[in-house]
Amino acid sequence: MVSCIICHLGIIEGVDSSHNCPNGHQAHTECLKEWILHSSNCPVCREPYSKEVLDKFKDFIKLRENEKLEALDNDLRIDELKKMEKIASKMSFLKFIESIDILINEQEYDYALSRLDLHNNGSNSIQKGQNILFLKGKINYMRGRYDLAINLLFKLVKEKYDHSEGFLFLGKAYEALGLDDKAKWAYERVK
Template sequence: MPDCIICHLEITDPNNLFECPNNHPVHKECLIEWLQHSPNCPLCNEPYSLETKSNLKSDLDKREEEKKKSEEDEARKERNNQIKIIAEKIIFLKFLNMIETLIEKKDFEGALDRLNSIDENKLETVKK
């Protein structure tokens, strides 16, 4: 059996073998991954046939859907992280506002008590 031109492993299952117009062999999974980036053979740059692409259409659509979902999940995590950072900064600003209010009321002891009660770890997190 031939070796895949993408991963260089032997193609042992004939049902897993696809070829470009110049008969360059590839694994089905390798080709699905490749077609997400280019419609042409990685070796000779000839376009894969419409028949080959249509045979893999459902697999390509599924892979594209998985990629889109993964990107959406990553974007959601990033947004949640940004929201968390903003919330921490808002809490810190409210804390500073409370200290300023106590100082304006000349309640210096209350302000110092609040400042001394800060958990150093929380303050470091808020500053980031």
């Protein structure tokens, strides 16, 4: 019995479907399928398969190509969705910051802080975290909790040493406590 050049199992005549290269190297149709996807030459002798043999795999190759395209299309769609989600979450965060600014203007400091605390729990972006840290520091300065403000704002500028507004409120908080040297240090870093 002839054995398949790919899987080395026997090819039963009249039962197994198989194909030959021009030099008579025989392979199961099923085994040859995956090979033909990558090469139209015989894996043993590198002789090209006849058009007749290759035509037998045309539909299979097309099917595989379509599957690949579909998968690619799907990936693109998922990327697009992810991008949209990011934008939506950015927008909703901006809205949230806006609402905090309104609360600050209305001097609803405690309420603003509790909303910030709630939001902070779910926040995973560094930038969002820094925004929240800044707002908490600023609010604490505004409600006269200078020690807390310094704590928060110092943490912020340690993370982001070019946070101009952070240094500004840090300076103000130091100044309010009469720590003029430290205030000067902070003000010097406001751009």
